[in-house]
Amino acid sequence: MPVTHAEVYREPGRFAAWPANYGMWSWGDEIVLIFASGHLNTTANGFHAVAPRRPFDTVEARSTDGGLTWNCHAFPGNIPNPYGLSVDEHLAADLATGPAARALPAAPGVDFADGELALMCGRTGLHSGGTSWYYASTDRCRTWQGPYALPELGAAGLAARADWVPLGPREALLLLTSTKSDGQEGRVLCARTRDSGTTFERLSWVGDEPEGFAIMPATVRLDSGRLLSAIRSAGSDPTAAGTRHWIDLYASDDLGGQWSHLGRPVDSTGYGGNPATLTLLPDGRLCLVYGYRDQPYGIRARLSSDGGVTWSAETVLRSDAGCHDLGYPRTVLRADGSVVTAYYYNDSPAGERYIAATVWTP
Template sequence: MEHVTVYREAGRYAGWPANYGIWHWGDEIVVGFTRGYYQESAHFHARDRDRPFDPLQARSLDGGATWTVQPFPGTTPGGRGLSADEHMNPDLWVANALDGPDAPVDCPGGIQFTHPDFALMCARTGLRAGARSWFYISYDRCRSWQGPYWLPDFGQTGIAARTDYLVDGPERCTLFLTAAKPDGQEGRVFCARTTDGGRTFSFVSWVTPEPKGYTIMPASVRLPSGRILTAVRCSEGSSTTTSPHCWIDLYASDDDGVSWHRLSTPVPDAGRGGNPPTLTLLQGEAAGTHLCLTYGFRTPPFAMQAVLSEDGGRSWGPAITLRSGAGNHDIGYPRTVQRPDGTLVTVYYWNDRPDQERYIAATLWRI
């Protein structure tokens, strides 16, 4: 395994690639993340809430070996950060800029989802009731982004969109999103779909049952058989503990997202606080049924881990440690892609010591 640094700067806090997305075209890989300022006294997420977060993206042209970083090449409402309001004090929130300059607008449609250089990225304000979400599109491998375009609220108390979508055809795309629950708390995963090039989106179905705690942050693939698989981050509800049980479940749909059933639990124990999964359909000789799921494990020894399935997600092997020994549990939120040569590239955020900056790293590894 090879560990490389994607972005690191003393005094800064870089994190949460899973909130933004990863896209690749052969050995060209682009990943989104956000950057704020480090503040040790903030403890777990050691960031300065009184200073802004700004969105960045990193690009590799050599399969993840080296990276260049640039500001997000698109328009953000009020010039503010994306998908990081919960990490800033209210006067810095992008939620306060949604009626001002560069606010999201309704999408006119006409999106070419099957364009060879297409990418889509979702963004949001918060996580609970009142959260609003929008999206961007690119036809040039993330070198520029069109938008922001509104996502509907689908009749829910709030929509917290992270980037998880399946291109189904030239004008058809399925998005996997998290809705706030009726009580306003996080959250329950559902799927929505456009069949008219993004002009309208309709609610398709709930992926998970109503949770006692939450089911959030989906990661989805479509198998060659047509079955859709969606991995979700889960936490039980509890009023008696500050460290509830966290795990990762896998749900399946055999009718194009109309109905779902729980297929398996790839990660029965996801560690302290849990971590979002990223799900990758493997290529080559393993194509069709072999899957890789990666996640951060926030219990000592603080690790990036993976589990593998050879039967389409019905069963999973033991955890594989990709990297361990972080400074504390402020790690993870990965996204993983597979290069044409079979190498897997897992991008995540990491820290070497709890009193140092958080940075974006990648592990290049093979099965």
């Protein structure tokens, strides 16, 4: 299996991270990726070595050669908070997004069948009171419209990341993380728009309310019409040492009206857990990629040739990271049918966090 690693963005003293919170899109060998870049603070006594009183930049990276080389620039869209997009939980409380995120307009209309379309979500916090919105681009991410409001959908708080399933020019599903009944992070809900993204209705919860959390869905629609969603899951105290973290897979055969648990393709994603990407390959197989936060730290993948019922043994794409602070991948297809997986990474606990991409053939 050919594997090539590339550096997307790397700067001394910077903490670049979390592609899964933003998005990645491809048009043949043209690929766009968005991520956050903050300031490194290796003396911080927290899960992430980031400086909470310094602002984050939102960075857009573009490759025109299938992910081998990249050019980076500032995200060309409107951000409600000058201290960063979708980073409230990593900022000091007085720097977090304010009331501006609660007074956003509804979208004037999105054509979900537009081949140039990219959709990205933004959010404030992870718990009760969290507000979410979205952006749309119709020129391969050169310009962005929005932010446009997302409704509360009957939840105490929403923490949206981009997980859209277009159903037609005017209709799409959006899967996103909601708070649980206690106001804490979180569980997954499925919403539908029938009017080009202007309004949304909640269709269903994906799975029962968890004891810990079930968050950050990654969803595909098979040729049969079945929906599959890979969900980052954790035990009763997600932040405690020793808590189990895994990936669950859910299926829906009625366009998101009801969901059933299909299996657990990944039993462990390591300390603190990690979300997965889920990609439908040209030959019909499924490709699941995730960060692994126990030693040996790195990026791993599994494949399924039967619609997610069974999965291959793990493929280790790399295992050379210096600590757990990594992952949050996104995956897209290249023109030749191979894939590009982007993620954040490190070489040592004291080193900068940077964005890398792996080009590989499943």
